[in-house]
Amino acid sequence: MRGKRGEEGRGSGAWRSGCAALLLSSLIVSIGSAQSAKKSAACTVNPSDAWVKRQAEWLDDSKHDWKNDSLRTALLAAAGLTAPLKAPAQVGVHVEGREPALGPTAGEMTNQLKSLATTRGSAWPGKSLVGAAGMHAVFLLAERDTGLARVALHRLMEAGPDESLAADVATLEDQFRLSQGRKQIQGTQFKLDASGHVVLAPMEDSAHADMRREGSGLPPFKLGICLARQ
Amino acid sequence: MRSAITPLLVSLLAAAPALAQSATADATKRVSFADETVGREPKTFAPMVGSWVITKEGDRKVLFIDGRVWRRGQPAGGLADKARELYGARNEDFIESIRAFAYYPIAVYKGIDNFENGEISVRFQMVGGALDRCAGILFNVKPNGDYLTVRYNGTEDNVVLWTFNNGVRKFVNRAPTLTPLELGTWHTLRISIHGTSLKSWLDDKPMHDYTLPAPVSGKIGVWSKTDSMIEFDDFTVKPEAK
Numbered sequence: 001m002r003g004k005r006g007e008e009g010r011g012s013g014a015w016r017s018g019c020a021a022l023l024l025s026s027l028i029v030s031i032g033s034a035q036s037a038k039k040s041a042a043c044t045v046n047p048s049d050a051w052v053k054r055q056a057e058w059l060d061d062s063k064h065d066w067k068n069d070s071l072r073t074a075l076l077a078a079a080g081l082t083a084p085l086k087a088p089a090q091v092g093v094h095v096e097g098r099e100p101a102l103g104p105t106a107g108e109m110t111n112q113l114k115s116l117a118t119t120r121g122s123a124w125p126g127k128s129l130v131g132a133a134g135m136h137a138v139f140l141l142a143e144r145d146t147g148l149a150r151v152a153l154h155r156l157m158e159a160g161p162d163e164s165l166a167a168d169v170a171t172l173e174d175q176f177r178l179s180q181g182r183k184q185i186q187g188t189q190f191k192l193d194a195s196g197h198v199v200l201a202p203m204e205d206s207a208h209a210d211m212r213r214e215g216s217g218l219p220p221f222k223l224g225i226c227l228a229r230q
Numbered sequence: 231m232r233s234a235i236t237p238l239l240v241s242l243l244a245a246a247p248a249l250a251q252s253a254t255a256d257a258t259k260r261v262s263f264a265d266e267t268v269g270r271e272p273k274t275f276a277p278m279v280g281s282w283v284i285t286k287e288g289d290r291k292v293l294f295i296d297g298r299v300w301r302r303g304q305p306a307g308g309l310a311d312k313a314r315e316l317y318g319a320r321n322e323d324f325i326e327s328i329r330a331f332a333y334y335p336i337a338v339y340k341g342i343d344n345f346e347n348g349e350i351s352v353r354f355q356m357v358g359g360a361l362d363r364c365a366g367i368l369f370n371v372k373p374n375g376d377y378l379t380v381r382y383n384g385t386e387d388n389v390v391l392w393t394f395n396n397g398v399r400k401f402v403n404r405a406p407t408l409t410p411l412e413l414g415t416w417h418t419l420r421i422s423i424h425g426t427s428l429k430s431w432l433d434d435k436p437m438h439d440y441t442l443p444a445p446v447s448g449k450i451g452v453w454s455k456t457d458s459m460i461e462f463d464d465f466t467v468k469p470e471a472k
Contacts, residue, residue, distance in 0.1 A: 157361045157385055161457065166360040173360070173385075185358070185413050205357075205414025208459075212358030212413075215298040215457055 056087035066131035078109035079137035090167035092188035117151035126163030139168035170216035280335025297457035327375025351420035357459040366453030405437035
């Protein structure tokens with residue numbers, strides 16, 4: 001789930017809006033009647049849950065206090081996002097091969113971000129520079145480009161929780177670790193097996209997964225798996 | 231007479247190594263959390279920054295820095311009382327420094343007033359942390375809040391010596407070896423200090439061999455960073471004479 005996506009997107013706009021409607025319905029409303037009530041309850045995102053409230057607080061752009069509006073606008077367009085974002089923007093479910101489409105300027109913005117990240121002393125975007133939606137756009141671009149993920153991850157961690165959404169950082173780190181042949185640690189990355197079933201990518205220390213996910217502002221592990229398999 | 235003395239000498243000679251070992255053992259302090267209360271702050275350490283609590287890991291009680299509740303610039307509760315306990319009348323500089331830079335969770339060991347030479351080791355297990363996963367040994371803690379730390383960072387896979395002076399962190403030396411560690415597994419960080427010589431090991435693999443600008447003298451403890459979730463156990467100190 002990547003937050004509310006715009007309907008003005010080009011090319012795959014219909015797919016994106018359909019995807020947004022599907023994902024939104026899976027989060028806020030209990031899932032379809034074909035599933036049992038028990039499973040439905042387990043797969044429901046409750047707006048009053050601590051992790052959702054934490055994201056809502058972080059995602060609040062209502063003060064319009066970011067410093068670089070043109071960069072923010074360019075980031076949102078590149079990621080195909082429309083602000084403001086609704087919580088949860090990040091549920092920590094990334095299924096390989098099922099990534100949402102980005103905007104037509106994604107490639108150009110990805111290169112710009114890579115340049116920023118690798119230039120010593122450059123102003124890497126943070127929430128104070130491009131707002132919460134702008135930072136989520138950075139995440140969406142980084143998760144689609146291993147080269148950007150490599151350089152952005154360090155910058156996002158270094159910036160700290162006021163400037164980067166911890167749930168985005170955690171999800172991106174999982175993806176990056178897998179790309180490096182390591183195991184994920186949060187349980188946010190899924191793959192499709194030969195039968196088309198969604199399966200969890202290799203993970204280490206699942207015993208402490210819920211503690212980690214709580215610290216990162218992600219939903220409980222069980223809920224994450226449930227959402228991924230919907 | 232000879233027959234009476236001989237058994238006495240034999241028993242004294244036999245006891246000598248045991249006595250020496252006992253003396254060494256007496257000097258060595260190994261912290262156990264077995265008698266501590268789960269969910270409470272440790273009695274053996276004074277948490278200055280961060281949420282340090284005793285937790286249960288399997289059948290053991292361990293010390294846990296809980297980064298889930300980390301907030302930027304927030305000292306641990308009761309800081310003034312703890313600083314007074316550690317430094318008496320000289321506690322105000324310490325409090326000021328800690329408050330000015332409450333970014334790095336630290337807990338000061340209460341069992342040793344002044345560590346100058348010897349070894350310090352601690353077992354640690356990384357549990358989590360989105361931004362950091364740091365486990366460090368704190369040493370050379372001065373009454374004004376300055377200190378040194380050798381730490382492992384699980385987000386960078388490295389062991390680094392940092393110095394903190396007047397609330398400002400400065401990189402000193404990075405061990406050349408990158409060592410990725412799995413979360414949920416126990417490892418040992420160890421340092422030895424003899425005069426200005428500092429050496430460090432991670433799981434017995436040499437990391438640092440560094441010369442400090444001045445000898446070490448101060449309190450010791452454990453260190454972490456921002457939202458790290460780390461479990462510590464078997465904090466062991468082997469002080470040696472100069």
